[in-house]
Amino acid sequence: MPPSMATENSTNTSRAEELKLLANEAFKAHKYSQAIDLYTQAIEVDNNNAVYWANRAFAHTKLEEYGSAIQDATKAIEIDPRYSKGYYRRGAAYLAMGKFKEALKDFQQVKKICPNDPDATKKLKECEKAVMKLKFEEAISVPESGRRSVADSVDYHTIDVEPQYAGARIEGDVVTLDFVKKMMDDFKNQKCLHKRYAYQIVLQIREMLRALPSLVDINVPNGKHFTVCGDVHGQFYDLINIFELNGLPSEDNPYLFNGDFVDRGSFSVEVILTLFAFKCMSPSAIYLSRGNHESKSMNKIYGFEGEVKSKLSDTFVELFAEVFCYLPLAHVINGKVFVVHGGLFSVDGVKLSDIKAIDRFCEPPEEGLMCELLWSDPQPQLGRGPSKRGVGLSFGADVTKRFLQDNNLDLVVRSHEVKDEGYEIEHDGKLITVFSAPNYCDQMGNKGAFIRFEAPDLKPNIVTFSAVPHPDVKPMAYANNFLRLFS
Structure with missing residues (x-):
C-alpha cells in the first residue's frame, strides 16, 4: 500500500x-x-x-x-x-x-x-x-373458535366488599363522576380499587366497545371543542395533569385517547381503569382507540400483564386482553380529521369503508390493514419504505396526500412515536404526531402534548406540557424478567 x-x-x-x-x-x-x-x-x-x-x-x-x-x-x-x-x-x-x-x-x-x-x-x-x-x-391453548369468554365466568354482584374497605364505591349499576373522582384520588395515593368495582367497570366497557364499529365517526357541534391525546403508557400522574390543564372529560369537554394507554409506565392499571370509568360514566365524554400496545404479546413483555397480576388477578389479564380486542381502530372527526394510532397503508386506494369493514375482534395480525393502522410511521422521503420497527411500514407525504384526497379528508392525526416537543407536524402540514407521555420512561426528557380542535374550522391548537413527579416506582417495574436484564 x-x-x-x-x-x-x-x-x-x-x-x-x-x-x-x-x-x-x-x-x-x-x-x-x-x-x-x-x-x-x-x-x-x-x-x-x-x-x-x-x-x-x-x-x-x-x-x-x-x-x-x-x-x-x-x-x-x-x-x-x-x-x-x-x-x-x-x-x-x-x-x-x-x-x-x-x-x-x-x-x-x-x-x-x-x-x-x-x-x-x-x-x-x-x-x-x-x-x-x-x-x-x-x-x-384452545383455538379461538372454541373459546368461551372469560366474562361469562365472572359475576361481580357476588363479590363481597369487606366492611373495612375505605376506597371508592359504585352504588348500584351507575358509574358517577363522584365515584371516578374518588377513585382517581385513591390512585393518586397509591391505593387500589376493590376488585368488585374493577370488574364492574371492565365488564360494562366490554359491552359498550363491542357495539361500536371499527371506525367511529365523532361529531363536534359548531362552537364546541374536542381534545385528542396520544400515548399515555401507564403514566398516571401525567394523565391527571392533562385533566388539570384541560378539564375532566365530560359531554362538553370530550377527549379521544389514541391508543397505548398501558405498558412501560408502572401505573397502567390506574390509567386504564380511569379511562374506562370515564367512558362508563359518559360514553360521549371519552373515545378510545386501540394502539399496538393493546395486545397480548406486548402486554406480556412491557409490563401490563405483570402489573395486572400484581394489582388485580390472573382473570383480569384475560379480561383486559379480550376487551382490548373490542377497541375501535380509528376515528374521524366531523368527516375531516382522521385519527389513528400508527398510520397509513402499504397500498393506495384504501377507503374509510374498508376500515369500517375490518373484523377487529382479534389479536393484531402481522400484516394487512389492521396491522398497518396500529404500527406504521411517517417518513420524510416520498413513497413507502420498510418500517424501522420491523412491523408495518414507513409512508411519505404523497401517500398521506392521496389518502386524504381519496376520502375527502383534511388531516391525519397519529401518535405512536415519542417526540421531543410532544408533537411534530409533517407531510406539508397534513400529518400531526401527538404523544402525551412526557419524559417517557423517566429518561427521554421529552414534553407531552395534546391537540384541541374547535368546530367548525377544526384548526389544530397544540398544547405542550412537562412531566410531573410520581411515586418512586420505576418504569417497567412489572415488565418481563429478561427484558429488565437488557434495559
Whole structure:
C-alpha cells in the first residue's frame, strides 16, 4: 500500500473513532437520535467496524426501532462473525419484538463465543425459560373458535366488599363522576380499587366497545371543542395533569385517547381503569382507540400483564386482553380529521369503508390493514419504505396526500412515536404526531402534548406540557424478567 493511502486510512480510523466517542456521549445523555446520526457518520468514514454497527443497533433499540436494530446487528455479525455483541444486540431486539425463538438462537451464539461469561449464561437461561413457557402456553391453548369468554365466568354482584374497605364505591349499576373522582384520588395515593368495582367497570366497557364499529365517526357541534391525546403508557400522574390543564372529560369537554394507554409506565392499571370509568360514566365524554400496545404479546413483555397480576388477578389479564380486542381502530372527526394510532397503508386506494369493514375482534395480525393502522410511521422521503420497527411500514407525504384526497379528508392525526416537543407536524402540514407521555420512561426528557380542535374550522391548537413527579416506582417495574436484564 502506498504511504499516502496508509496515512489516509489511519486519519479515517481516528476520525471514525472520534465520531464514535461523540456518539457514545450522546447515547449516555439519552439523546438517541443524535447518537444514531453520529454512529452513521462514523460508519460512512469506516463501514468495516463491527462496533459502530452494533452500537447503532443499541441506539435504535432505545428508540424502539427494532427492525433497524436487527439490520445493524446483522451487519456487525457479517463483518465479524466472532463478535459476541452483534448477536447479543440482535437477540435483544428480537426479544423486544416478542420473537423469542430467534432471540434464543442469538443468545446460544453468545454463549458459544463466551462460554465463561456468567452474564451471557444468565440471559440464555431466562430466554430458554421464556421459550419453554411459550411452547407450553401454545400447547394448552384452545383455538379461538372454541373459546368461551372469560366474562361469562365472572359475576361481580357476588363479590363481597369487606366492611373495612375505605376506597371508592359504585352504588348500584351507575358509574358517577363522584365515584371516578374518588377513585382517581385513591390512585393518586397509591391505593387500589376493590376488585368488585374493577370488574364492574371492565365488564360494562366490554359491552359498550363491542357495539361500536371499527371506525367511529365523532361529531363536534359548531362552537364546541374536542381534545385528542396520544400515548399515555401507564403514566398516571401525567394523565391527571392533562385533566388539570384541560378539564375532566365530560359531554362538553370530550377527549379521544389514541391508543397505548398501558405498558412501560408502572401505573397502567390506574390509567386504564380511569379511562374506562370515564367512558362508563359518559360514553360521549371519552373515545378510545386501540394502539399496538393493546395486545397480548406486548402486554406480556412491557409490563401490563405483570402489573395486572400484581394489582388485580390472573382473570383480569384475560379480561383486559379480550376487551382490548373490542377497541375501535380509528376515528374521524366531523368527516375531516382522521385519527389513528400508527398510520397509513402499504397500498393506495384504501377507503374509510374498508376500515369500517375490518373484523377487529382479534389479536393484531402481522400484516394487512389492521396491522398497518396500529404500527406504521411517517417518513420524510416520498413513497413507502420498510418500517424501522420491523412491523408495518414507513409512508411519505404523497401517500398521506392521496389518502386524504381519496376520502375527502383534511388531516391525519397519529401518535405512536415519542417526540421531543410532544408533537411534530409533517407531510406539508397534513400529518400531526401527538404523544402525551412526557419524559417517557423517566429518561427521554421529552414534553407531552395534546391537540384541541374547535368546530367548525377544526384548526389544530397544540398544547405542550412537562412531566410531573410520581411515586418512586420505576418504569417497567412489572415488565418481563429478561427484558429488565437488557434495559
